[in-house]
Amino acid sequence: MCLLCLDDCSPVQSICNSCLINLPALRSCCDKCREPFPPHQPDDSILCKRCQTTPRHFESCISPLIYRFPVSTMVQKIKYNRCLLFERPLTAHLVNSLQDHYCDTPWPEALIPVPLHWWKLRKRGFNQAGVIASQLSKATGVPVLHSHVKRVSHGTPQQGLSASQRQKNIRGAFAIKKPIPFTHIAVVDDVMTTGATTEELCRVLKKHGVQTVDVWCLARTPTF
Numbered sequence: 001m002c003l004l005c006l007d008d009c010s011p012v013q014s015i016c017n018s019c020l021i022n023l024p025a026l027r028s029c030c031d032k033c034r035e036p037f038p039p040h041q042p043d044d045s046i047l048c049k050r051c052q053t054t055p056r057h058f059e060s061c062i063s064p065l066i067y068r069f070p071v072s073t074m075v076q077k078i079k080y081n082r083c084l085l086f087e088r089p090l091t092a093h094l095v096n097s098l099q100d101h102y103c104d105t106p107w108p109e110a111l112i113p114v115p116l117h118w119w120k121l122r123k124r125g126f127n128q129a130g131v132i133a134s135q136l137s138k139a140t141g142v143p144v145l146h147s148h149v150k151r152v153s154h155g156t157p158q159q160g161l162s163a164s165q166r167q168k169n170i171r172g173a174f175a176i177k178k179p180i181p182f183t184h185i186a187v188v189d190d191v192m193t194t195g196a197t198t199e200e201l202c203r204v205l206k207k208h209g210v211q212t213v214d215v216w217c218l219a220r221t222p223t224f
């Protein structure tokens with residue numbers, strides 16, 4: 001039975017094909033950070049305002065979906081209820097986008113999931129970004145580095161802060177535990193909202209010798 005519409009579906013699938021096809025796909029968005037463009041955006045736009053004016057710490061972002069219902073519910077069920085049945089269809093969407101993106105450009109040498117602070121990890125019991133990274137590793141053959149980076153502060157809540165305040169608030173949130181023996185890394189997270197947290201991790205990786213950082217996430221939050 002499909003977990004979304006309760007229709008019949010194959011026992012190996014958690015959601016039916018019709019629900020899978022109808023997940024909100026990310027189409028009109030920034031070429032670099034994949035931030036969804038608002039509806040009135042001119043057709044010839046390539047980069048969002050932020051990517052036009054501020055250098056980013058990552059080279060590209062790959063994300064197939066918009067963080068809207070039912071994707072938002074599915075992601076929250078993975079995160080807070082450990083409902084991993086929802087993880088597979090979302091990861092499958094991302095794998096399709098990755099195959100398109102890397103068809104004529106080199107794949108990263110390793111994946112680094114955005115780490116959780118130990119306190120949050122203990123409370124939640126698992127890191128959803130780690131689970132997603134392991135699944136993506138199985139599908140792509142790119143290994144995961146689970147213990148090279150740690151979260152040293154869980155930060156004060158980011159809600160209600162502007163983009164630059166968020167960036168300042170998250171500074172120093174990550175520390176390198178072991179040298180990273182690769183020059184091209186993909187940072188994996190479930191959802192990218194403003195990107196402040198993800199970008200801080202990318203900044204730290206670059207400071208420690210990584211030359212190319214891509215971001216892989218299941219969905220992107222619209223800012224409008």
Ligand SMILES: [Zn+2]
Nearest residue numbers: 002005016019
């Ligand atoms: Zn369905």
Ligand SMILES: [Zn+2]
Nearest residue numbers: 030033048051
């Ligand atoms: Zn952008």
